[in-house]
Amino acid sequence: MATTWWRxxxxxxxxxxxPCAAWAAxxxxxxxxxxxxxxxxxxxxxxxxxxxxxxxxxxxxxFARLLPLDLRLADHARTxxxxxxxxxxxxxGAPDRYxxxxxxxxxxxPWGNLAIFYRDFxxxxxxxxxxxxxxxxxxxxxxxxxxxxxxxxxx
Numbered sequence: 001m002a003t004t005w006w007r008x009x010x011x012x013x014x015x016x017x018x019p020c021a022a023w024a025a026x027x028x029x030x031x032x033x034x035x036x037x038x039x040x041x042x043x044x045x046x047x048x049x050x051x052x053x054x055x056x057x058x059x060x061x062x063f064a065r066l067l068p069l070d071l072r073l074a075d076h077a078r079t080x081x082x083x084x085x086x087x088x089x090x091x092x093g094a095p096d097r098y099x100x101x102x103x104x105x106x107x108x109x110p111w112g113n114l115a116i117f118y119r120d121f122x123x124x125x126x127x128x129x130x131x132x133x134x135x136x137x138x139x140x141x142x143x144x145x146x147x148x149x150x151x152x153x154x155x
Contacts, residue, residue: 039064040151041131043116045143051151052105054131059107062090063114063130068149071114073140079119081140088112091128099123103133116140 039054041064054060063085071083080100089107100106100121108115109126118137121127 039131041067042149042151043133044147044149045139045145048136048139050133050136050139052131052133054105055129057094057130058090058092059094059128060130063105063107064150068147070147071145073116073143073146076115079121080115080117081143081146082108082111082113082115083146084113089128089130094128097123097125098127098129100127100129102137103135105130105132116146 038056039060041052041054043050043052054064066085066087069085071085073081073083076082085107088109091107091109098106100115100117102117102119104117106115106117107113107128107130108124109128114130115127116133118140
């Protein structure tokens, strides 16, 4: 008899709490303030479309909230393309330093700029990884402008 009451109690709990599961649903991509994990982006450079994935970090999510962006790129040390962003990014939980690889999208906190690497770079204090290009770093070498936007479902 105790088993029957326990099963009935469990059934009642499932029926009553089941609708509450919708309250705990993950963020909706239709809300522009919420950015899902593994955010895909596109970079349009001189008519060529590059794809990338942002890291599921405070900095990666904060960068995604800025998109779309049209940026003027400057070459720095024949290693990376840099551009100013409209505001500083949230770097909570980020390591103090990072060694970039070709294809990394990063935030250089001391200068407050985006840095997209087309060559490897040694560890630097204040460098925070945002994500990584899927390929096509060669397109960045001569680039002077880039449009970065969230990837749509058709990309």
